[in-house]
Amino acid sequence: MIDDIRVGFVSAxxxxxxxxxxxxxxxxxxxxxxxxxxxxxxxxxxxxSGMFTNFMKYPYGDIVIEPGGxxxxxxxxDNVLQKIRAVPDVKAATKRLDVGASIEYNQKVVGSTxxxxxxxxxxxISNYPYIIKEGEFLGxxxxxxxxxxxxxxxxxxxxxxxxxxxGVRVGSLVNVTYSNNVERTYKVKGIxxxxxxxxxxxxxxxxxxxxxxxxxxxxxxxSVVVKLEEEGDSKEVKEKIISVGVKxxxxxxxxxxxxxxxxxxxxxxxxxxxxxxxxxxxxxxLIFIIIYINTLNRRREIGILKAVGITPNSIRISYVFxxxxxxxxxxxxGLILYFILMFxxxxxxVMFYETIRLTxxxxxxxxxxxxxxxxIMSVVAGFIPAWFVTRKSILEAIWGR
Amino acid sequence: MEKEMIKVNNxxxxxxxxxxxxxxxxxxxxxxxxGEFIMIMGPSGSGKTTLLRILGLLDKPTKGKYTIxxxxxVDLPEEERNYYRLTQLGYVFQDYALINEMSASENVYVLxxxxxxxxxxxxxxxxxxxxxxxxxxxxxxVPNQLSGGEKxxxxxxxxIAKKPKILFADEPCAxxxxxxxxxxxxxxxxxxxxxxxxxxxxxxELWHTKYASRIISLRDGLIISDKKRRDGFK
Numbered sequence: 001m002i003d004d005i006r007v008g009f010v011s012a013x014x015x016x017x018x019x020x021x022x023x024x025x026x027x028x029x030x031x032x033x034x035x036x037x038x039x040x041x042x043x044x045x046x047x048x049s050g051m052f053t054n055f056m057k058y059p060y061g062d063i064v065i066e067p068g069g070x071x072x073x074x075x076x077x078d079n080v081l082q083k084i085r086a087v088p089d090v091k092a093a094t095k096r097l098d099v100g101a102s103i104e105y106n107q108k109v110v111g112s113t114x115x116x117x118x119x120x121x122x123x124x125i126s127n128y129p130y131i132i133k134e135g136e137f138l139g140x141x142x143x144x145x146x147x148x149x150x151x152x153x154x155x156x157x158x159x160x161x162x163x164x165x166x167g168v169r170v171g172s173l174v175n176v177t178y179s180n181n182v183e184r185t186y187k188v189k190g191i192x193x194x195x196x197x198x199x200x201x202x203x204x205x206x207x208x209x210x211x212x213x214x215x216x217x218x219x220x221x222x223s224v225v226v227k228l229e230e231e232g233d234s235k236e237v238k239e240k241i242i243s244v245g246v247k248x249x250x251x252x253x254x255x256x257x258x259x260x261x262x263x264x265x266x267x268x269x270x271x272x273x274x275x276x277x278x279x280x281x282x283x284x285x286l287i288f289i290i291i292y293i294n295t296l297n298r299r300r301e302i303g304i305l306k307a308v309g310i311t312p313n314s315i316r317i318s319y320v321f322x323x324x325x326x327x328x329x330x331x332x333x334g335l336i337l338y339f340i341l342m343f344x345x346x347x348x349x350v351m352f353y354e355t356i357r358l359t360x361x362x363x364x365x366x367x368x369x370x371x372x373x374x375x376i377m378s379v380v381a382g383f384i385p386a387w388f389v390t391r392k393s394i395l396e397a398i399w400g401r
Numbered sequence: 402m403e404k405e406m407i408k409v410n411n412x413x414x415x416x417x418x419x420x421x422x423x424x425x426x427x428x429x430x431x432x433x434x435x436g437e438f439i440m441i442m443g444p445s446g447s448g449k450t451t452l453l454r455i456l457g458l459l460d461k462p463t464k465g466k467y468t469i470x471x472x473x474x475v476d477l478p479e480e481e482r483n484y485y486r487l488t489q490l491g492y493v494f495q496d497y498a499l500i501n502e503m504s505a506s507e508n509v510y511v512l513x514x515x516x517x518x519x520x521x522x523x524x525x526x527x528x529x530x531x532x533x534x535x536x537x538x539x540x541x542x543v544p545n546q547l548s549g550g551e552k553x554x555x556x557x558x559x560x561i562a563k564k565p566k567i568l569f570a571d572e573p574c575a576x577x578x579x580x581x582x583x584x585x586x587x588x589x590x591x592x593x594x595x596x597x598x599x600x601x602x603x604x605x606e607l608w609h610t611k612y613a614s615r616i617i618s619l620r621d622g623l624i625i626s627d628k629k630r631r632d633g634f635k
Contacts (some may be wrong), residue, residue, distance in 0.1 A: 008488025018502040304498040
């Protein structure tokens with residue numbers, strides 16, 4: 001077998017060294033495009049997935065604890081917070097109260113979720129304080145102020161898609177009717193824009209105000225949101241949180257985004273799988289045809305090689321080496337093209353609504369997987385046609401009988 | 402001359418093509434001694450190429466016995482036939498049959514590699530063989546850079562590099578002009594005279610026989626004459 005490999009290698013090397021260079025360049029170019037297709041589209045899909053996962057961190061942080069069973073609230077959220085804050089790799093944690101309400105301004109009314117939060121704690125938890133496009137974020141003492149999501153305000157991101165409050169601006173007074181029919185008036189302190197519906201259709205108010213409106217006590221919360229240290233692994237920390245005695249359901253933001261985006265991502269993934277499959281089939285067919293035509297043209301030569309004592313296996317191995325060489329060169333060229341395109345799209349992201357920036361994500365795991373797929377494809381596509389031709393007897397191969 | 406090396410006994414080869422039976426060999430028997438230079442002659446369709454293919458283990462007889470040094474080669478399993486052909490026999494084809502992408506030395510040394518020799522050893526053998534056929538200065542030339550005669554000499558070098566027991570040559574001068582043919586035949590003659598190489602060659606040119614020690618003539622698949630040359634080599 002070792003002799004077969006040695007002879008196969010020498011034969012393949014001389015074939016590549018002295019073969020037609022223009023054909024070689026063409027084959028490598030096509031294989032480079034095929035390889036790039038295997039990794040380029042998934043990189044964009046990865047970018048979409050990453051973008052959505054980041055969006056999910058507004059409401060859910062890195063980890064979120066929610067009420068269990070039929071409970072509306074987490075009872076004694078401060079106790080839960082105390083346990084969580086003692087867990088290693090937890091950077092910060094806070095409680096929130098989400099309630100339903102309608103907001104009215106100038107006879108325009110929209111339904112919205114209002115999140116009651118503790119403003120000073122949010123600086124370490126979420127991006128809310130950093131996405132204020134107009135005005136300011138809530139202060140710790142501000143009980144009569146509200147932050148409106150951009151989609152509720154005319155002229156802002158996505159406001160044309162849903163009903164909005166018209167020309168409401170920072171400083172305007174809005175009336176809020178809560179789901180328990182309590183009515184309050186608030187001054188708009190700021191407008192936030194997260195370019196994501198879960199954020200931009202919401203409004204923010206001080207936690208204490210919601211407690212007051214709903215008559216809640218003993219630190220109730222609809223969610224406890226956790227931010228991890230940079231090196232923290234959300235799955236590991238989730239397990240630790242459970243182990244310190246938190247009884248309520250604990251979710252990582254990936255799990256939350258998975259649940260919400262699963263269907264959409266499954267559809268996109270299906271497109272990706274089909275696209276990958278087609279690419280691999282096209283690549284395999286290309287190599288198969290090239291090697292098959294090559295072996296047919298050299299049928300007589302192959303017969304002679306067998307006649308002088310070269311084993312069929314070494315001839316097959318030689319074609320596998322040639323095929324692998326094409327593919328390896330195609331992978332190299334494809335990687336160069338890929339990184340050029342990635343560099344371009346990272347500098348010039350794809351824009352939606354002039355605010356959503358979609359940048360592709362370089363996934364090393366995917367690249368390695370695609371390289372393996374291409375190499376396996378090259379072995380199969382190189383071996384099969386060579387096997388067909390080398391099966392023929394010497395007489396048939398050389399003299400056609 | 403030594404004892405008999407090849408023993409061919411009543412070889413028969415029939416081909417069946419589209420229901421028509423072609424009787425290529427009808428019972429050929431002869432023996433070959435070590436160091437002989439045999440030329441097989443005959444008109445087209447006489448069976449000379451079929452006989453050489455059977456002797457070179459490229460084809461199998463329908464009937465008959467064929468031994469080299471008492472080893473029965475007819476019933477040898479395919480894999481062992483391949484190995485025997487690789488290590489013990491040399492075969493020169495009419496149209497050189499070189500690999501165009503390989504240099505002269507690569508064309509020759511690839512067979513030594515196949516035998517399991519090291520690259521260094523294989524290169525040495527290839528160089529030695531190419532020097533024997535007068536191409537020691539053209540080791541790195543690819544077939545396209547060689548003349549017809551040179552290509553055939555590379556093919557001979559490839560066949561002799563492994564120091565085969567017997568060298569078979571199927572009309573090695575068919576595509577060459579007279580002068581180049583003479584050069585190739587001189588190479589074969591030298592191999593035979595100087596190195597004692599046993600050679601069995603098929604030809605249809607009468608003038609080639611001046612190099613032969615024995616001439617076997619075939620017609621319709623039968624030996625019609627088997628004569629030794631008495632007047633020595635030219």
